[in-house]
Amino acid sequence: MHETTQPRQLSLNAFIYPSGHHEAAWRHADSAPDRIYDVSYYQEIGRTAEAAKFDAVFFADGPALRQNVKHYAAPGLEPITLLTAIAAATTHLGLIATASTTYYEPYNLARLFSSLDHISGGRAGWNIVTTGTDLAAANFGLAKHPDHAERYSRAREFVDAVVALWDSWEDDAIVLDTESGIYADPDKIHEINYVGRHLRVRGPFNSARTPQGHPVLVQAGASNDGRSFAGQYAEAIFTAHQRLEDAQAFYSDIKARAASFGRNPEHVKILPGISPFIADTEAEAKALEREFNELTVPAYGLGQLRNLVGKDLDHLDLDGPVPVELFGDAGDVTDNSRSRLQVIAGIVQREKPTVRGLLHRLAGARGHRVFVGTPEQVADTIEEWFTKGAADGFNVMPPYYPGGLEVFAKTVVPILQERGLFRTEYTGTTLRDHFGLPRPESQFAGRAAAAQ
């Protein structure tokens, strides 16, 4: 660790979900479900996040209709195009989209993110997922979703190939000598000749290196494979923890894994999700959360839970206790949905909720941490996690949009700024600048190899 003149700064992403992260947000008067196909709605949210100096906005994604849309206002628009439109309405805000290594081709996905990085002047990030749902397989001609180990094996190859494509044109490949008629130096444009077990990609890429060198690599898997992948590749990690001690354990584990790969642990930003209900008093904040919970449709929540536990739940009494055996086999975390199950099992063991109580607990942010309180209390918990080795920042998941982000920006951000924890102005223009990440050199720099 070297000394810096500025104290360590928080990172804050705004995780955009069409009507908000609370599953019933679309029914609440403060959301705008009629605008989830309206690009100006997302551009306004982007401007709100940028005015509050957020590092980035963040979108989840999966190539399937997995929600029960009878009772849920989603999914909406494809994130990479949507972020491109947000890029056009902002100047500094980072732009992170989730995309699947299981259901894309590396050349196509490399192009989309490269283009977003060029278009936005260096603000793109890719949240790498292997896709958790079986539903996607049937949209891609597969009889079955590949198993967890296979997906991670492909994911490693995929990221290696994509980064090599992004590196394919060295930074100084373009010569632009109109006099002699030399546009680019072929010795600085490389075939990547990637040959793996799942993927073969020759290259070269068909676009120049991007402002950030390459988009920021983000990751969100919490399984053992996911953590190992994160330690090796991820520059930012989105994670779900209910309790400080769990978050601290995860934080230490990932930083150690990064170091074991020879990486600087400071260049791996760990960002837990937090979904805050905010009001002037704690009682009002609790009343606000209750207002949303009372709008939930139990059939929706039970369906989501059934998908997760893989068991029929229709016999359950909403006002009876949650049977602990529902989560009996969630102890051994080998994949990400099971790690989500483990979080829920912890809630059930500690809090012993009724079925309805558990559904309300999960309605807020699908297992992510819901925090209910005043702006001071929200800032306090953010500071606590940030200073006690549990987080480098947060993926803020407003329960409802656009108001839930606006209230955070207006009431919590100024407190964090006053405490010196969060920027009052951007000090750079790229997402790497905001996250404090170095711009990577091309892996081909200095290597002689002709493209054609």
Next chain:
Amino acid sequence: MHETTQPRQLSLNAFIYPSGHHEAAWRHADSAPDRIYDVSYYQEIGRTAEAAKFDAVFFADGPALRQNVKHYAAPGLEPITLLTAIAAATTHLGLIATASTTYYEPYNLARLFSSLDHISGGRAGWNIVTTGTDLAAANFGLAKHPDHAERYSRAREFVDAVVALWDSWEDDAIVLDTESGIYADPDKIHEINYVGRHLRVRGPFNSARTPQGHPVLVQAGASNDGRSFAGQYAEAIFTAHQRLEDAQAFYSDIKARAASFGRNPEHVKILPGISPFIADTEAEAKALEREFNELTVPAYGLGQLRNLVGKDLDHLDLDGPVPVELFGDAGDVTDNSRSRLQVIAGIVQREKPTVRGLLHRLAGARGHRVFVGTPEQVADTIEEWFTKGAADGFNVMPPYYPGGLEVFAKTVVPILQERGLFRTEYTGTTLRDHFGLPRPESQFAGRAAAAQ
């Protein structure tokens, strides 16, 4: 044909190529090759096209580096993201991107174009190609580029699956009843259960139907398979003809094919390419073309021609005649690059150019029609082709950007408007409105089938 109060109107697309369609444009002082990774450059071009009331901008594409970038300033940015950024800078302009059915997955591509149509308020078009170059295969793990018949067989399945995905949510699927907690009607969201020889896609799609019902289907293949495909699917066709009589024959053929599929031939717009060098006098226009031709690098043009004919050309004398046998076997048009060859063979037979002369001829627009003259002469030839059954409009291919589009917009468009051939104001907001195409009904409308 029914009577209309307004005379038949031309369609005009601006086909955007980074520095212009002339291969040496990037060396000319009137181009801006330093801006081909700068989104504002394309947004300005889009605004120029919109101010001149163009129907659309159009981008070519292929997932490989196929140009010899030593002497050529390309390729640049990925078109769907780029069009999304242009959408944000315009309000009426149509937005057409080329994308490959051979090297994409239907679910992913359907999402990108659907999202572009939502974001732009109904301005998206997809130029469907099967990809003409072998270079792409190696970027997608294939030992060999699939043959022409296989590519078209997959293309038909691909378009059927994509259109079904776009139709998957009926127009009135979203109920948005916050009171009862019903967001969407599951009976109006359909699995597509597409099963073909190449592709299997279950659906449902994960986004609502778009403003245009679905993006406009554009096509550019000139082979027999390509024409048959166009007759069945295409709503607009981009084509290359040097001579009026060839264009007329193509036009009649496609309209007849469309009718044979039970379609209204007026709903298939045929748009030949035209690359105009424009100046106040014909002599100045010819001098301008010569200026560009003198900037060509023969090694680049020979390389492009070698890729097309598949024969080594290094032995050719630049100032000697073109050996006719180079194109000896181009008579039987079975695929699109051979139809391009046939166009070139026609030039060689009619004009008997030197090798250098042929390279100059092809430098302008890769076999598309280059027209050199005054604004009146350009307008005359456009009117002639439009009124004599050769074209419903044109894909305008400025030899250099941005100036080549600006001079067309400033000098040719007003003449076409004065003659009543081209709109002076947009009469609608979608690309379908501009092209005079109907909004298609969902193929699932009225069918009872539950999504989940």
